[in-house]
Amino acid sequence: MDASPSPAAAPEPAPVPAPGYAPAPGPMPPPAPVPLFRRLAGPLGVMAAVAGAFAYVATVDPNEPGHYPVCPMLRFTGVLCPGCGGLRSAHAFAHGDLATALGANALAVIGYGVLAVVWLLWVVRVSRGRTLRIGIAPAYWWGIGAVLLVFSVVRNLPFGSALAP
Template sequence: MPGRPSRARGGRAGHNASVNADSQRVVPSDAGSVAARLAVPAGILAAVVGAFAYVGAVDPNQPGHYPACPLLRYAGVYCPGCGGLRSAHAFVHGDLAGALTDNALAVAAYAVFAVVWTVWVVRSLRGRPLRIELGPLHLWSLGALLLVFTVVRNLPFGGRLHP
């Protein structure tokens, strides 16, 4: 009936919905809420893209642009992050082999970020929160991975992992 809100799937019309006059069905008007749900993932992506753009523009292979790793400078040991800026620079310029050579763990982290961010966006579009629940086993495993990577890249046979 004209002038009376229609019902769709047993729900009430009116809250966050509008009536389409041609078909008399409820059409969600949540374009604003979709934008709001995507605001944080978009902001995180903008920050990451900005950081990669800066590292891509300012070459870490040239001395004086970035501070040196204190662990490498004072102890002579490669930390898990050593070569990460050079890896990001190579990645931005499309040199995947160079990025893997500079820091293979960082390239794996780029891939993990891309997957998690994509899942986050899809869940946000569906109105569902992103839940990443890392238990003690996950955290200990991540710590062990970082430790093994650090130890192996500092041993003589781990020379391929040197930045």
């Protein structure tokens, strides 16, 4: 009888590590926590950009012609789009005139509020070490589109002239 071990019973040689590689002696430590300022860099950067945009619109009056381009839809079709009056609304909002801002574009003012709430939610979640994930179902996107369409149609009709800028 042969005393040599069978090929199935022979132990496999250990893999040779790459040069300069030493396996960790135990489990990997958790990653170091990210400092609060670094976590808040995204929300603070976005707020700085928004504040800069509002400061520019507050300084350069959109009510004076020649400072901003005309809305292409209004220029070529004569129809007010959902954004028409948005710069005038932002200008009035930046100066604290909420009534004029609502008169220029009420939907934009509502948008300012929604974006402020989302930004605040982002800051709170990031400061607690979480990420902000907003999952909006397609039905809501269709609803937002329907609101924009109805707003556009109504503000171009004679009885909806209060919504026109």
